[in-house]
Amino acid sequence: MSRERSSAERGVLLQNPLSGISLRRHGGLIALALLLLFNIVFTRNFLHMQTLFVNVSQVATIAIVAVGMTLVIATRGVDLSVGAVMALAGALAPLIFMSSFGRANPGLGVALAIIVPLLVAAACGLFNGVLVAFLNVQPIIATLILFISGRGIALVLTNGNLQTFSNPIFSFLGTGRILGLPFQGWLALAIALFFAWLVARTLYGRYLLAVGGNETAAGLAGVPVRTVKIATYVISASLAGLAGLIVVAINSASDAARIGNLMELDAIAAAVVGGAVLSGGRAPILGAIFGAVFIQLVRYTLLANGFSDEVALIIKAAIIVFAVYLQQASRE
Amino acid sequence: MTTPLLRMTGISKAFNGVPALARAELAVDRGEVHAIVGQNGAGKSTLIKILTGVYQRDEGEIAFDGAPSTIASPREAQERGVSTIYQELNLVPLRSVTENVVLGYEPRTRWGTIDWRGAHRRTGEILSRFGVDIDVKAPLATYPTAIQQLVAIARAVSLNAKLVIMDEPTSSLDEREVEVLFGVIRELKNSGTSILYVSHFLDELFEICDRVTIMRDGRTVGVANIAETTKLDLIAAMLGRSAAEIQTAGMTELAATGDRSGELLLEAEGVATNRRLRNLSLKVRRGEIVGLAGLLGSGRTEAARAIFGCDKPTAGRVAMKGTAIDCPRTAISRGIGYLTEDRKAEGIVPELSVRENMTLALLPQLSRMGLVDKAREREIVERFIRSLGIKAAHMDQKVSELSGGNQQKVLLGRWLAIQPALLILDEPTRGVDVGAKLEIQAIIRRYVDEGCGVILISSEFQELIEGADEIVVLQEGESVRTVSNPGVTEDMLVHAIAQPKAKEVDA
Structure with a gap:
């Protein structure tokens, strides 16, 4: 059976090795290739390890959040609260390991500084999920509540102060290296592979696509629609919480007003560039990673070539529109 | 008689070569409440959409208000005096009642601004003519569906509609609200407005309508004064039978007999969920197909949904092998499957594969x-x-x-x-080609022969008669009688469907 299948799959892949590289099918990849080519020619020092390091380090958080966003979008939802949840998790962590208990028990302090913020983030997701699944609040409104209040809570917790710290164990999340590349890059990759596997292989993944593809039909086929939706919002918020911890670890400082600012938009853009459709029913996880890399590279290219931040934002938007157009065109 | 307000003659329309209307006729007099009845696919809605300019006719003549009509769009229809109250009201829920009434036709002051005071007053006047006193400045959504529907009618009146088309206006109303609506219809009629009334609930027609046009297979098969016809006549005409023929088909063989020895799988007892399903009782045993027959709107799909646990019962109970069913998940875990009627909306997940x-x-x-x-x-x-x-x-x-x-x-x-031990099939062969249809019927038969039970809903009498061991007949949300094979003929089934409910309790 498996032999039969692999040959079938190979058949699909081999169908058009040369003729098949059309703009329609591989628009996104072509755009990425063009972008790389442009950089190799015009951006100074582009082919350096340092460039790779910087980009991977910066893309990891977008990628991690985009994975969760892709799952939420697959249910026909959207999660606007991810940036605020990042801020909340990021504000909590230093409070915990810098507390008197955290200083007295450094190991346990750091462990709790990771676990507790993640649990709080998950609780935020539970809140979003319950609003969407049980109270039938539209996702954009349901998650708007925490979008507004989450960052507020984070600011209240920290009195609006910038918390700086020096904690090498915790900072490994953002500055550690494995095989010469940032730890969070490997983490993002592992998360992406895990969720891609989850979508493709598990009951949850299949239910997710069924709920997003046709909620009524899924319910009538016995799919626990509400549980699936709630689980998805919990996953999204937890991943956002993790991203918040990483941002804090990178900076060795926590500024609740800035962590994860506008992250929801980057994550939605990454998911959509990667092939997610807001009408639900598909969850291209690896596509979202591609989208995050693409957006990061656009930003890097513009900044490295001396465009000011404001202009970079405008050009970034234009390039994203183009990439989305290519993506959407590829599926008619 | 004077010339009618509306006369449609010889109207034909085909979609992709499939005829939906074949020389259909319709005439509505001034100040008349005129009903259109027919089974699914009879062509009622196509005819109305041609009248209101949604579709263009392939051939035929339309005369409206004394002149040949060239209505080419819904907007033009409204301007000529044809207003439609759709099942799904197309109003703006968050704007005020007045705004909904005047939207697009706002009265102006001398200065060219909107004359809100006049608009509010006029809206209030129209609604109070209907016996409705509400705050016309409040958002429409703050009022129940019934009021919203009256606002839609008020809009039609304020546009000086000569003909108001109502498509299943009572489907989401309770009985008291229906009475209010009927009052409004009578009021409109007295002021000379004509009403075209589309409904599956035949009893309503006898209460409110003057004449009725009966359609079948895209043709107009009859026009009658409601006072001179009977429900049996109407049903016979809709189904393409003569009433006399139905009358003579005896009732004697209809009693439930037959060999019912299989293990009892499912039992529904006095189940009610809403206005559409009021009293359903049936039993399904191993190895038998129980058909559900009835006219459109008789509550067949609602019966299936109640059995599968989609709609919470307000009375009665459903038990599968003795245990209660309260939601689709329990139904599935108890071994019930439900093939829904609407394949697209409730069946397939289009983005997923055949396998998934x-x-x-x-x-x-x-x-x-x-x-x-x-x-x-x-x-x-x-x-x-x-x-x-x-x-x-x-x-x-x-x-x-x-x-x-x-x-x-x-x-x-x-x-x-x-x-599954029990499979509920709602119109399993609708919209599939003949070959697939026969195959599906054979699959069902094979499955039953393996000792399972089936509830089969079908609008096709032939399918029920040939397939089902027993046929439970529904009328207006009630299971009124049962006919058993062998020996059921189409005439018997039509009779069972059309015959008013017996006064005595059915076995």
Whole structure:
């Protein structure tokens, strides 16, 4: 059976090795290739390890959040609260390991500084999920509540102060290296592979696509629609919480007003560039990673070539529109 | 008689070469409440859409208000005096009642601004003529559906509609609200407005309408004064029978007899869910097909939904092998499958593959620790694709790329795969080609012969008569009688459907 299948799959892949590289099918990849080519020619020092390091380090958080966003979008939802949840998790962590208990028990302090913020983030997701699944609040409104209040809570917790710290164990999340590349890059990759596997292989993944593809039909086929939706919002918020911890670890400082600012938009853009459709029913996880890399590279290219931040934002938007157009065109 | 307000003659319309209307006729007099009745696909809504300019006719003449009509768009229809109150009200819920009434035709002051004071006053006047006193400045959504519907009618009146078309206006109203609506209809009629009334509830027609046009298969098959006709006549005409023929078909063989020895699977007792399902009782045993027959709106689909646990019963109970059913998940775990009528909205998940669609209900049994056993999944799907004769390029093809008949087989496979003890099939062969239809019927028969039970809903008498061991007849949400095979003829079934409910309790 498996032999039969692999040959079938190979058949699909081999169908058009040369003729098949059309703009329609591989628009996104072509755009990425063009972008790389442009950089190799015009951006100074582009082919350096340092460039790779910087980009991977910066893309990891977008990628991690985009994975969760892709799952939420697959249910026909959207999660606007991810940036605020990042801020909340990021504000909590230093409070915990810098507390008197955290200083007295450094190991346990750091462990709790990771676990507790993640649990709080998950609780935020539970809140979003319950609003969407049980109270039938539209996702954009349901998650708007925490979008507004989450960052507020984070600011209240920290009195609006910038918390700086020096904690090498915790900072490994953002500055550690494995095989010469940032730890969070490997983490993002592992998360992406895990969720891609989850979508493709598990009951949850299949239910997710069924709920997003046709909620009524899924319910009538016995799919626990509400549980699936709630689980998805919990996953999204937890991943956002993790991203918040990483941002804090990178900076060795926590500024609740800035962590994860506008992250929801980057994550939605990454998911959509990667092939997610807001009408639900598909969850291209690896596509979202591609989208995050693409957006990061656009930003890097513009900044490295001396465009000011404001202009970079405008050009970034234009390039994203183009990439989305290519993506959407590829599926008619 | 003077010239009618509306006269449509010889109207034909085809979609992609399939005729929907064949020389249909309709005439509505001034100040008349005129009903259109017919089964699904009779052409009622196509005829109305041609009248209101949504569709263009292929041939035929329309005369409206003394002149040949060239209505080409809904907007033009409104301006000529034809207003439609749709089932799904197309109003703006968050704007005020007045705004909804005058939207697009706002009265102006001398300065060219909107004359709100005048608009509020006029809206209030129209509504109080209907006996409705509400704050016209409040958002429409703050009022119940019944009021919203009256606002839609008020809009029609304020546009000086000469003909108001009402499409199933009572479907979401309770009985008191229906009375209010009827009051408004009478008021409109007295002021000279004509009403075109479309409803599946025949009793309503006798209460409110003057004349009725009966349609069947895209043709107008009769026009009658409501006072001179009977429900039996109407049903006979809708079904293409003569009333006399139905009358003579005896009632003697209709009593439930037959060999009912199989183990009792499902029992529904006095089940009610809403206005559409008021009192359903039936039993299904192993190895038998129980048909549900009735006119459109008789509550067949509602019965299926109640049995499967989609709608919470307000009275009565449903039990599968003695245990109660309260939601689709329990129904499935008790071994019930439900093939829905609306394949697109309630059946397929279009983005998923044939394989994923087919195993959707089976998935929990295919997984261990949340992990789908893909090898077993492919094996099962492979088997059903073969045994059901599904024509797909491969099992990973998107289900939306398949033909209607093959999609239906995939959904049938979805339920057969859970090896249900009882299968509810709502119009399993509608919209599939003849070949697929026969195959699906054979699959159902084979499945029943293996000792399972089936509830079969079908608008096709032939399918019920040939397929079902017993046919439960529904009228207006009540199971009124049962006919048993062998020996059921089409005439007997039509009679059972048309005959008013017996006064004595049915066996």
